[in-house]
Amino acid sequence: MVLDGKVTMHYKQNGKQLSKRLEIGHIFQASIGTKHYGDPIGEARVFVIEQQSSV
Template sequence: MKIIRTKNFTAERAWGALDIANMNGITTRLHWTDQPYKWHINDGEEVFVVLDGIVDMHYKVNGEEKLAILNVGDIFYASVGTEHVAHPQGEARILVIETEGSV
């Protein structure tokens, strides 16, 4: 059993993570960041939940870049093959559920 106070979580570096669970190869991790990630395509599906802060999520559809502004409680689902990059506006805490070892 775990209780995690997400507002209190910080990491020593951008995109540092706290491992919450690994359920049959699907990981749930809490990330803290104040810096953009990098353009990437996950090895599988990804669920990205903003718990604190605001995140500009850039993603591509048929090669065309799109932008969604994600607020607290918003969820971004990246299906297989979705190229995307997250840019927080200041600090953000994000819950990420994805295949273990994914980018």
């Protein structure tokens, strides 16, 4: 969840590289096995919850 600022979330779905802009209050939920990473636009505060086995 984005607490402050903006983040572009990059992820791969069905073999395609996609991205989505997240703003305050937005949540990104990746399904198991989905490769993803967040790229902050300037400064951002993000609350992340992952399973213990996540890499």
